[in-house]
Every structure is written in structure tokens, then in C-alpha cells.
Amino acid sequence: MQTPVPLSLLDLVRVREGAGPREALAEAQSIAAHVDRLGFNRYWVAEHHNMQGIASAATSVVLAHAGQHTQRIRIGSGGIMLPNHSPYIIAEQFGTLAALYPGRVDLGLGRAPGTDQATLRAIRTPQGAAERFPEDIAELQHWFAPDDQPGYIRAWPAAGAEVDLWVLGSSQYGAMLAAEYGLPYGFASHFAPDYLDEAMHLYRSRFKPSEQLAAPYAMVGVNVICAETEAEATRLFTTAQMSFTGIFRNARGLSQPPIDDIETYWTASEKAQVSRMLGCAVIGTPERVKAGLEALQRRTGADELIIVSDIFDAEARRRSLALTAGVWGLKPEA
Template sequence: MIPISILDLVRITQGSNARTALDNARDLARHAEQLGYSRFWMAEHHNMIGIASAATAVAIAHVAAGTSTIRVGAGGIMLPNHAPLVIAEQFGTLASLFPGRIDLGLGRAPGTDQITTRALRRDPASAESFPQDVLELQAFLSPATAGQSIVAVPGAGTEVPLWILGSSTFGARLAAELGLPYAFASHFAPDSLEAALQFYRAQFKPSAQQAVPHAMVGVNIIAAETDAEARRLATTQQMSFTDMFRGARGLSKPPIDDIDTYWSQSEKAQASHMLAYSIVGSMETVRAGMERLISITGADELMVVSDVFDHPSRLRSYEIIAEIARGMERPR
């Protein structure tokens, strides 16, 4: 079976609220655990009224408490928004509560707009220190040494596995240098996927955490009983991208019959480019798309986003994807 995981956007849909979104995430994680998914991640986004995972560590605790075996984590924490010590304490706490089940993916983007970046007290130049911040965080999660003046409590000695997230070769370069697993965000930034993975594998240096490179590829997959139904479900995500281009982010909208009535030709071109690796369709269509993506990338793992408005339909999408994955071999 090709390893598959879930990146849940914790969408707040029209007619619901943040509590419903968080409870749906927990319910999805329970199903994912039963279906054989490897991990369930949520991301740090701020000032977005349609996403409920801004307090990512708290959301992870909610999901982890409702599951038993699946790994739960951040995909990711935007490290320049935080002091590494604080993240070590937060994820050390999670690791203490849910030992052996917590992942920590790290990104260097702000995860929001410029106004909110200022509200976070984030210095725009702080992204430049991202590599040093990763090393500092890694040190705080390592066993404390004699005479160490600052210790993350809890955190020290938990050695929470770190991942580098990226949408360019910068993240690939850092992950390779530090010997960490790498996750590429091709579910919204497809342009550098193949180049980044090639660089990561070629330059990878083994580390105490990771002996060999491990590349995870983010991909939008929406599966349904028929191609037509899957395409209709996919209009929810297409409208979200269109609204983002318009600067009008809002709650997740129910699917519509004809997306061409919603977006302009230029918006369609923008969204289609960002969603270039998306796979939408019936079981047969999705299987062919997953096989093609794995053939192109040699992905060691797929991180699936199935951004579907209706929760039961979303569960069904992930069921179909898991059934397909069980019949697929790991890449060699």
C-alpha cells in the first residue's frame, strides 16, 4: 500500500461554526484511522473566517484525544511566527499526552496576510532566520544536557519528529541539509514540485532522525461514485480559490452545477494553474491519476486534501481514496 495521509483544512462551512469544523476534523481522523491513513495534519492559518485551525496545537490535541493510533500533527506550524521555545513546549506537551503519535511540520511563510502578520508581532525579516530557528527548536526537543540554562518543559527529550514543508527548492535544500523528511505543497503550488524533489533526494544527508530521504507530496483528490459528481463536489474548492483571488475569503460554499457561472476566464486560468495536480473523479479516474502522480514524482507518501463541503461526502471521498491506495504498491 502506498502510504497516504490527510491534510485537513478544518473548513468552516456556510451554516456551521468553528466547533462543528473541529468536531468534523476529529470525526474524519477517526475514520482515517480505521481506513489505514498514516497521519492527520492541520495547518496554521490566521485571520481566515473559513478555517478553524489557527490555534494549531490546541486543534491537534482535540483530534488526538478522539483517536488512538493515527499520527496527528501540524502541516504546518509557521515557525517565524513563534519563539522556538514556545513551540517546543507546546509540542512537547502534545507528545507527553499522546506519546509516539505527534508530528511537527514546519514552514517559513506567515500563513496569513501582511496586516495580520503585523498583528502577530512578526518581523517580516524573521523568515531569514528559519534554518537557525529549526535547529534551535530541534535542540529544545532533544534531551537536555548538564548545565543547560533553558529547558523546554515538557519538550526536552521528546524528540518530536520534524518535517520541513515547502513550495520551492528552499525547503528542499534545508530538508536535505538537515536530514529531515520533506513535504511539498503541490496541492496549491505546483510549479517547483519535480525540481524540489530531485534536489532533495540528490543532496540528502542522513541524520539521527532520518536515514534516507522521505518525500511527501500534497495533492488535492476528490473522489465520488461518478466523474460528474466528483467534478460537482470540486466546485467548492474552486470557488474558495476564486474568492481568494478576489480578496473575499469567506466560509466554505456548497457545490454548484456550473463553475463557469462563478469565475471569470482569468480566475479560471489562475485557479487551474494552482490546482494543476488535482485529481477529481470516480474510483477509476482517481486511481489513474494517483498512479500517474506517483510515477512522475516517486512520492514516498501522499498527503491528501479532499476539500468537500458536505461531511458525509468528504468521508466517502477519503474511503474511495483509501481503497485505491490499498491496491497500489509503494514506490521503489
């Protein structure tokens, strides 16, 4: 029997209705420890801004907090929106994480703003900063170079730190850039699946070996909700469906409890738009989840799968992750 590819978690660090950021951050730490024990390969969080319902804006701080109760799992960004930042500062932050959690830090890099244009002005993101994305990655690589290289300015403690850089994206651009730089590539099919197959082909066909990576390595995002029954999994999924509906209503808010009938919540147009964005999803019993993940892995040739489980109830989320880990054959901590 073929060994399943590694399974990782992208945590949205959702702020639930009736709670606040403090509770969301405590849950992030608890979930990181939970998936560490279950045998997941990575725990990632993403940079978002001006979003009341997501508590991971200060991504490196959240990772430091979440990693405190972990032992083995890699922690990282999925991703840092590099145009919003000085590469030097990001090198310092993730070099610090590498000092705290040696050999376990990933730095996933995105080109998108992670917010709206008004918030970008508040962040002081320069106009046209996204066009410098390739140069900024090269600069990051320079700051992480071994400390025996000449140079008056160093990004301590990043110099020589063991941090794995990733390129993240949802289009051909990121795939080609990751291939050109010889870096691992993560595709955001959990919310933008349209170009998944094309991006995977471009990445592998154009990959150039690098000092970090000898052969292409691709990770694919997928929404996963696993429960004992199809009906319960479908009901739990309505939280994510309502959240994405809020995007089109310009009403992003707190995570909402699931409802019994999503058809009473959205319009036909909203349903079509949300269903397209959430098209890469596996929802159901453990057997259905296993079959769905296997089919996605065969289709894409993914070297790893990173799942999103946007579930309102904390215990139901833990149960979903445990069921998924079990059916996927992950080996829990002894």
C-alpha cells in the same frame, strides 16, 4: 504487486456556510477518527490566520482536540509557520502533544507567514523573521534534545520528546534546507505545484543523513475528490474551485456548497489562475483516483502522499475518503 505508498490527510478544518468554528472543530475530531480507522498514516492541520473559513489557527490546540478519539494515526502540523513563533513555545506545545500521544506526533515547519502583512503585525511577527528559519529549526532541535544534555534552560516537556520534525515548502528553498538538515520534506503541490519536480530532485540529490533520518523521505500534497461518478466528483470539486477564486477576488470566506456549473462562477482569467494552483488534483471515480495517484507517485517518486479533500458536505467527504482508502488498498482498523 507493488505495495502502495502510505496515504495521509491534510485537513483544512473548513468552516462551512451556515455553520461556525464549533462545528468545524467537531468535524475535525470526527474526521481524524475516521481516517484513523481507514488506515491513513497521518492527520495534519495547518496554521492560518485572519481566515474566517479556516478554524485551525491555534494548530496545537486543534491537534490535541482532534487526536482525542484516535488510536494509531500520527497527528501533526502541515505546518506551523515558524517565523510567527518562538521556537521555545512551539517546543513546549508539541512536547505536550507528544506526552498526550506518545510516538505519534509530527511537527511540520513552514517559512511562509500563513497570512497577510497587516495580520503579521497583529501577531507581532518581527520584520525579517523568515530569514531566521534555518536557525529557528536548529533551535527547535536543541529544545527537543534528550534531557540528559547539559543546560540550565529546558523546554519541558519537550526535552527528550519523540517528535518528528519536517520541513515543508513549495519551492527550491525548502527542498535544499530539508536536505541540508537531513529532515523529511513535504511539498505543497496541492496549491503550488509549479516547482514540484525540481524540488524533489534537489531534495534527493542534496540530502545529508542525520540522526533523525538516514535517507531522504518526501511527501507530496494532492487534491483528491472521489465519488461514484465523474459528474458527482466534478461537482463536489467546485467548492475548492470557488474557495481559490476568492483568493483572487480578495474575498476569502466560508466554505460554499457545490454548484452544477463552475463556468458560470468565474471569469476566464480566474479560471486560468485557479486551475494552475489546483493543477495537482485527482478528481473522479475510484478507478480514476487510483490511476491518478499512481501516476503522481511514479512521476515524483514520493514516499508518501498527503491528500486534501475540500468537500462541503460532511458525509460526501467521509465517503470520498473511504473510497480513496479502499481503492488505494489501505487496511482499515479491525
